[in-house]
Amino acid sequence: MDTQTLYKRLAQHYLHAIKSGALGAGDRMPSVRKLMALHEVSLSTALQLCRHLETQGWLEARPRSGYFVRHPKRVQLVPVAEPASGTPIDPAQYVGIHERVSAIIAQGQRPVKVNLARATGAPDLYPETELRNLAIRILRNKPNLLTKAIAPGGNKELKNALAKRALDYGISAAPDEVIVTYGCIEALNLALRAVAQAGDVIAVESPTFYGLLQVLESLGMKALEIPTSPHTGISIEALELAMQTYDNIKAVVVVPHLQNPLGSIMPDAHKQRLVALCEQQHLPLIEDDSYGALVNDDLPPTAAKHWDTTGNVIYCASLHKILAPGLRVGWMLAGRWHARINMLKYAQTRYNEELSQLVVAEFLQSSAYDRHLRRLRATLSLQRERTAEAIAAYFPPGTRLSVPNGGVSIWVEMPNQLSSKEVFEAALEQGILVSPGLLYSNSNRFNHFLRLNCGMHFTTELDDALRSLGNIIQSLVQQQRSAAA
Template identity: 75%
Template sequence: MQNLPLYKQLADHYLNAIRCGTLKLGDRMPSVRKLMHVHGVSLSTALQLCRQLETEGWLEARPRSGYFVRQPRRVRLIPAQEPTIGKIIDPAQFVGIHEKVSEIIAQGQRQVKCNLARATGGPALYPHQQLRSLTVSTLRRYPELLTKTITPGGNRELKAALAKRALDSGISTSADQVIITNGCIEALNLALRAVAQAGDVIAVESPTFYGLLQVLESLGMKALEIPTSPSTGISVEALELAMRTYDNIKAVVVVPHLQNPLGSMMPDQHKQKLVALCEKQGIPLIEDDSYSALADGDKIPTALKQWDHSGNVIYCASVHKILAPGMRVGWILAGRWQERVNMLKYAHTRYNEELSQIVTATFLLSSAYDRHLRKLRSSLAVQREKMAEAIATYFPEGTRVTMPAGGVSLWVEMPAGTSSRAVFDAALEESILVSPGLMYSNSNRFDHFLRINCGMPYTQDLDDAMRLLGRIIQHQASSKQHIAA
């Protein structure tokens, strides 16, 4: 932060004094003259310092008395706006998202000081030591593992372990049904290719993970965005309306738990209705369940797949977010498309490397996995709290933020009109990476949102970055108002 202009450095200095209680609520801020004297700065710098803290809500100016410490505004920790249901659904469109976001993704691949764009936890949250020693012992157990032909059809131990763990989500399946993939993204590709073709319409949540929109685009499919609530997930009513309006929907893709980016959780009743609706309409339902193990509490939420009695639900998941972001172990339960997905996986990428499969299997079957999950969930809960607090403290008035019941992200609605693209650019200048809302939809409905990662421990550096980000948003929000005015 040494590159900050002098007035901002001084503003930070006094902000620290306020936050640690050296300057209390109602205290008078040193006068401008005193500030000039003490810090050897110009009048303009001293004034900028005070105005900065005023803008951020830490000081209030009283006529002829100077600046006083005030109770800062706090951002309302309430969900981002509920979508309007019942209005006409946007027409399905060929996804043009890649062009829209490829530059953002490319820029995001730079090394930055603070990466808030991830959808995983930081490395410290995952059992790297245990996975490392399992890797070494697996190689000892199977000395030729790297050089012998990979066991066809996926590693048996892993398939059995995943089938066993799926019980926790209410899914009753067998090892034979499990198809191992390169992460959840390959699972989604296979699922979509199994049930639909180029030109077909796929119903998705809105906002939805840009990765899904990219997959649709790469497959030449059209996305139909269905309003989705930050608290209860996709609107089953809106989906039903869409199915009445469009007769060419070939699949529905849903993240029922800790939806990305909203963090919403579908109530069980909604899940049942959704499964029944899709079955009745004969439209395959693709469930992306990558996050459910990160939900607060000890009970893993029940998968849509539990209510599936006809094989109409294709279940996709991975260990990427919950066990090891460096490992590409995903899987799929393909219901009545089992044979076709098996064929596609074989033609697509053959089988996954066996080393990480066996390591994952061994860990999943151990009690260390349960301990890991408990620790992971409680660390994430603390970190989410801290990040929400930072947003409440530093982000400008008019910001809204959803507190999801688990997971690694917060979905932040900035004051109306604030451009997430402009915030992205300005933050990147300061070596802070955020995930702008415009990536999560083909509409411009989420252009003033950000997805903020909370997978990292809340350190002083992170606090500095959040404060700086708050200022950037403040700046963008007020310049927007300026233009509007």
Template identity: 40%
Template sequence: MTRVRDASVPLYLKVARQIEGQIRKGALRVGDKVPSIRGMRRQQRVSVSTVLQAYFWLENQGWIEPRPQSGFYVRVPYAELVPEPEFQPSRSVPTEVGVGELLDEVVRAVGDSAKVPFGAACATPALYPNRKMNRIIQKITRQNPEHSTRYIPNGIEALRRQIARRSIGYGCSFSPSELVITCGGMEALNLGLRAVARPGDVIAMESPTYFAMLQIIESLGMKAIEIPTYPKGGMDLDGLATAIRKHRVRACISMTNSHNPLGYVLSDEYKKSLVTLLKQHNLPLIEDDVYGDLTFNGIRPKTAKTFDTEGLVLLCSSFSKILSPGFRVGWIHPGRYLDAVSRLKFINTIASPSLPQLAIAEFIESGGYDRHLRGLRTAFVSQVQLVSQAIAKYFPEGTKISRPAGGFVLWVELPKKIDALKLYRAALAQNISIVPGQIFSPSGQFKHHIRISCGQIWSDAVDRALLTLGRLCEKSNY
């Protein structure tokens, strides 16, 4: 094993990850003995306590197990023994959306600081670069106070320029003039949908889908048509083609990278096929890429927009999941719908606040964004693994867990006897928030599924909360 030098993660985790990598690659197999504590100490030139921490982490993850008087041995991880959620066929007919009341209830519960927030798709504040961003904001207001008093409808040029530069990394080559800065990702999605569709129009989408998208569709008086979606493979394109032929689909919505809630990253071939299919019918695609930077392998994947030659893909993203939800800075590349989106943006909010835009632009230009992103990815990989292992350990037999390739949420399929909505309410009584699967579907599917956020730093409190959830699941009245 080679020594690892990465200042963005704790030393014990570097050691643990190296052993984990050896197990994943097959260099260490189930039943093999891992190096002794003293041997690893000499090999890595670290302290005994660091090696112990690494081995305890690997044991907690389920990668290794101690044997009395013998040392540590490779075992099959708990989560690897648990199957993934199954494909759920959908009834692909236009449906009026009515998730608003339940969604309002879930959002209120998520915002309650007294609860363990497994329902919140955002990171704990400690994982955001708050101090660095505050210093940049203070510098801007001190050196150029007039900047915070200006507003530019399509957004500050400096930020649009940085977004355009970064677009090269995922196979696009945007011009700053083609971008519109929005008040978060939600406004980007809202503007995109309003630019391409009208009340009563039918919108095709994945099932399960991001529930806030359903809320937007409901508020705009549109209808949703669910396309069956594979847990790792995206929408069934044959099913999408059939829906387009049978129903007057006006647009399609898709999250192709680090899907919320399924966690998959779709292949370039799939993205190309999706764009080709929609192009044949001259249908726009609203692509939600909010989690695109958060893939676990550290490689920024291409988007469906990468393969768009007609301006039919409206690419939407945000800095909320990476820098801070409170900044409310998102963006959209609307393609051929730029004029429509720009008009709607002006009507909606005129412009987005200038100060956060300037701060984010400087943070990106300084290299701080990419440094922060590397550390955040590492944290999410660790937290997703730890939560997965705990669910596999504490939840009843028959539970199935997604294995995301990015993001920080898990999609959990529970045994059929468990009603997710009843479990959600029982968990609230124990000061734990989760998201019931029903709100990820306009027709109320996924009654036995829940979404668990892994945005919280692992702690005894998180572990206890998952144990409590597992015990609630065991109660037959759910």
């Protein structure tokens, strides 16, 4: 057995001891010397073992005392509140989000020390070497990949691979039903253009990600923001009420799994009800499932599309957040709008370039994809916990947050209706980029929220950044109190 495998096997052994409680929080790990004797391994292997468990967050090193099982801070998280029931829904309105978003993006373009605004994991959480080697091999083996005009119809290998993977989410689709797009954002554009036009009303979750609001704004459509639970997703009662109140809704867009920014996951019964409701009201349901594969369960979540029997659900997804953030490979199943969306895609950007598609197709077909997802989910799970603990420890009282069961973001409610724009600006001064809540609604309802990334390795630098952010919020709260006094 080589050293590589050996220390990992030992790590498994101690991880089991920690998880079973045999080694409790705060307990001392056997010393490096003792590990060497116990397992008859070299100094280097014993050290590798401890460092590995340390970077995974299970141990912490204390100067001159050795390694200890990390003490989960067990701070009490106060979850973000459910939307108050019976709150009247704002009238549908044209979206005017772009100016905010581009101002924030422009400000955030300066170099920062810690970027908590992104919605992907650290690059090394993705299979860089494998993807790169695949790309090089494909470039070597496929003649004229860059110089031959792209054949009509799109890449068959990728469509096959995606149709097969869709089965995991309870979707049975023929490869020919797959339309490959430039990211999920193009899929959403095409879906909306297929079913609605400028001036039409689209029901969306509230809060929702600014990408969707920008699409609505760019298409001249109106957003009707439906209250959404941080735990179970869009309120179906509120949506039903909205449908009774407004007769000009043309589509419903939801992110059922790890909603952005809430992190909510719709229970299966809700998804099923939602599909039935939209069908019954003759309203197309657009499902954005960009994050489904990151749900931290043994079984992948079932897509709403699973319950679609009439082609009324347009399923949109992407490999961008789960496999290769540097690639823009999205895809969709357009149900009964297939022919129209196929046409719109062709007229908008033609068929995608081949190389990225072939890379993704080959990776999806291998068992490396499942291994990658398992590893990614496990790492993210730990990072979410540590980030949440740090926030709970450093942010002032009154802060509320939930740790979602998957994904790369945490949605944090700040006390005292603090303005996320002020926090954004003060944090940026210190080289910390956050994503302010005011980007997640056409209203100002979520201005006192932040979406914080938890897809990066929990380093001292990150810990420091979260502490600084906590101090910034604390001092803004105090300023506010002094001003009010």
